[in-house]
Amino acid sequence: MENIRIAICDDEILLLPHLSAMIRRYFTTQNLECETVPFSSSTELSEHIQKNNFFDLYFLDIDIPELNGIALAEKIKQKDSNALIIYVSAKEDMVFQTFKTQPLAFVRKNCFSDDMLEAMNTIIKYLKKPQETIVTLEDSLGHPVRIHVNRTIYIEAKDNYQYIVSAKKQEMVRCSITELEKALTPYRYIRVHRSYLVNYKYIRRINPDHILLDDGRTVPMSRLRKKEIRQLFMEYDLS
Structure with missing residues (x-):
């Protein structure tokens, strides 16, 4: 597993090095490499994210x-839907409000040691x-485009846009x-x-002028590429 980048955002400046050291120690015990970057200002981290400088984990x-x-987590999720959020807070009464950002864990500051150990176990799993x-x-504006390879059924080009189509x-x-x-x-x-552009695993049958997909939808097939398409389909079937 490659180096895991972790952002830690808390205005309690004395807590930042302690939390960073604890995270690094735990990752080391699991034979994982990580890099922790502290932020004492939510605005600073938000500006970092707006420049497409993403992390794998966020302790907020x-x-x-x-x-x-919570507002910061929403901004992060808007830019990077795969971001993993862990809250570290004394605001226990706001735990239900955090659910909309789908956090991986909630660490209570008054139960810091126990909650942090449980959170780290959850993260590692x-x-x-x-x-x-x-x-x-x-994309053409420099924004990241993430394509879920297994979930995507096909991609359709229309005007200046591409439509990435999955079942849901x-x-x-x-x-x-x-590209x-x-x-x-x-x-x-x-x-x-x-x-x-069609994901091979969702092709049910190749017809003379179109492709039949597993869900019953059809997409057109180029007559000039028919032989090449059939050859690729057979190769994938046999491998």
Whole structure:
């Protein structure tokens, strides 16, 4: 597992080095490498995130001047939906308000040692479980685009946008289908048409002029690429 980047945001400046040291020690016992970066201001961390400087884990106090921890977590999630949030706070009465940001844990400052140990165990279990493959690239504005490789059924190009379609949702992004094809071909995505990139695992059947998907939807198939598409499909079936 690669080095894990961790942001710690708390206006109690004396707590920051203590929390950083505790996290690093625990990760070391699990044979994991981590980098901790302290922030004594929520605004400072927010500005860091707005520049697309992301972390894997965020330890956030709730009662912080300027921008409270929950509002900060919402901003982080808007930019990086895969961010892992852990609250470290004396505001126990706000625990239910944190649920909308889907935190991994809530550490009470008045039960710091016990809660922190439990939180670290939860974090390690999460990090060590098999994770879904996610491909990340930048859109035309430099914003990160994260594609869940296994969940995505197909991608459709329409006007200046690409529509990433899964069983439960459709996401619109602004980047070229050629870039997406280059990034996703190693994961068995097939360019079946100039406007369509399809995940092989969701193809039920190749018909003369279209592809039938497992959920019953169809996408058009390029006549010029028909032979190449069939060949790729057979290769993937046999491997």
